[in-house]
Amino acid sequence: MSEKTEVPAEPAPSLVTVVHLVYALHALSLLIGITTAATIIGAFVFGVPSIIAVVINYVKRGEARGTFLESHFRWQIRTFWFAFLWCVIGAMMFVTFVGIPLAVMVFLAAGVWVIYRIASGWWRCAIESRCIRTDDYGPDAYPAKGIKLRVAI
Numbered sequence: 001m002s003e004k005t006e007v008p009a010e011p012a013p014s015l016v017t018v019v020h021l022v023y024a025l026h027a028l029s030l031l032i033g034i035t036t037a038a039t040i041i042g043a044f045v046f047g048v049p050s051i052i053a054v055v056i057n058y059v060k061r062g063e064a065r066g067t068f069l070e071s072h073f074r075w076q077i078r079t080f081w082f083a084f085l086w087c088v089i090g091a092m093m094f095v096t097f098v099g100i101p102l103a104v105m106v107f108l109a110a111g112v113w114v115i116y117r118i119a120s121g122w123w124r125c126a127i128e129s130r131c132i133r134t135d136d137y138g139p140d141a142y143p144a145k146g147i148k149l150r151v152a153i
Helices: 013-035 040-046 048-064 069-094 100-128
Strands: none
Touching (some): 013 040, 013 100
16 A cells, blocks of 8 residues: 655745745846846856756755645756757757847747746745646645645746
């Protein structure tokens, strides 16, 4: 027989601080991209603050299992890797003369997308204290608390 384990409804305060730190590091990378000669997406993917943030994500995400912060760790990790993927696609387009305008559009769109992801994720964590997505963390995730989750794209 399999035993059911209790899911902690409230994360440890130190773990909430870690999530805020990771969002702050990502936001710092975005700020560097906005205020310097670097591109937004380039500073986000290749900037030291974002790389440190992703390492922290991988180290700490196990501690968030079963809390609403689990979705934030996943959101942050996916944001980084999908941004990296869009950088690779843009770089491949940039190789050809014809692809340069498309590459610029990819870099701009990816930059706006990353800003949206970091801002909306941080907002949901800091202000709303809720999960990011419900497909991984459905309404039955926290039955003791009766938390209602909404879908966020």
